[in-house]
Amino acid sequence: MSELERFGVSMPAELLDEFDRAIADASYANRSEAVRDLARRYLVERRWEQPEGDVVGTITLIYDHHVPDLVSGLTQMQHDAEAAVICTTHVHLDHHNCAEVIVVRGTAAEIRRLADRMISTRGVKHGELTRTAIGP
């Protein structure tokens, strides 16, 4: 972790009061920690809008593992993907339903394409792409 720098923020007293209550409610230890998190969330959103540069995504799928060829199809897609699949976790939710969480690294468009292919597969009931990134 790089050296810490310090800067001042001015805020209307009323806004600061409400901010303090909200971050306490969300278990933040102090304002710096909360502001750092908000800054990072802002940066992650912007990086995902840029065509270049690696970001990290999590693809969450809910699917019925009884559908023929579904599991092997999803595996094949991960091997064929332009984005690098880092790992896949499989969870048995009930007799029919599995959750699968795939952590992927690549450009926003590469990850988007892999997520599109997986989510559109027959037997995959619900899928979501979560955007994150490695950063300072």
Added chain:
Amino acid sequence: MSELERFGVSMPAELLDEFDRAIADASYANRSEAVRDLARRYLVERRWEQPEGDVVGTITLIYDHHVPDLVSGLTQMQHDAEAAVICTTHVHLDHHNCAEVIVVRGTAAEIRRLADRMISTRGVKHGELTRTAIGP
């Protein structure tokens, strides 16, 4: 506007560098202004999750004004709404398509119900609810 208070934020130098570039890119004049905006956005999200208390919403609709009874139906819904409709703006986009933007004040659930009713109306092609709030 209430009195300004000042507090310090510490941030890893690398994170601060990237934050500075991003907020310059988004035309923020300084860090305080950007942090205040991020804090307010965070508070607006949280207020919309609470059952009590007034928030402000903007309902944007795209619709075909040739569909019979559509315009009068949408007007009736606004008069019947639990949430207070503050104003409505109507825009002619092309021969068929209108945009209508409705500014509403009420609890999150009241505004949600009005938006649901309007968006689900036959002839309304696309609708979105935008969440905001009055605040410090």
Added chain:
Amino acid sequence: MSELERFGVSMPAELLDEFDRAIADASYANRSEAVRDLARRYLVERRWEQPEGDVVGTITLIYDHHVPDLVSGLTQMQHDAEAAVICTTHVHLDHHNCAEVIVVRGTAAEIRRLADRMISTRGVKHGELTRTAIGP
């Protein structure tokens, strides 16, 4: 409006039951109307990810009109924008707070840039960009 076409959709009975309850709850008159809305929402999201082609956006701002030069600055930005500002509605929410809703047409990037500039202005407390589009 173009000619209507009809196609069949097959859905597990249990999913269809839950879907029927949800769309009744959201006041949809029938399944076709709900499916058309979901299809249009899906298409609007995709159009906003494409670099070319016009979309429509609504920029909602909450601001303190007592901040010097704010109103004239926001007006100037609208005149300078690459995207075409179709109309602006101004609402007095209380003694200090105004809401302003700006309907804009242009490419996703042009609208994004205008929204960024307006939202980052000192005195603008909260801003949101709502994505929509004209379409079939």
Added chain:
Amino acid sequence: MSELERFGVSMPAELLDEFDRAIADASYANRSEAVRDLARRYLVERRWEQPEGDVVGTITLIYDHHVPDLVSGLTQMQHDAEAAVICTTHVHLDHHNCAEVIVVRGTAAEIRRLADRMISTRGVKHGELTRTAIGP
């Protein structure tokens, strides 16, 4: 999986054309598959707005594992949570950064509270909660 039912959807020809192109682009095999996915996504959103009933969430965290007590703190929170943590996957992204993906089951509020606590922890750089659900 329950029995399949079939129903008809009518759609303007122009809208259907654009929908067909978009779902082909997203690799859907046919319209039924795409409509089922849109219906499920709609239902998942609505379930997360309800106070009762179990949903499934994925919490994605990026953190610096060198921060003292961070890993043990995050583990403790998972054991203390009201929501049931189903599994946790840990990924080494580079020398400093780890990604951790936690699959959780419980009410929307229980999962939200656990996510808030984890995301606000010092050393956790970015966190996102992804909403899904088991369903028909």
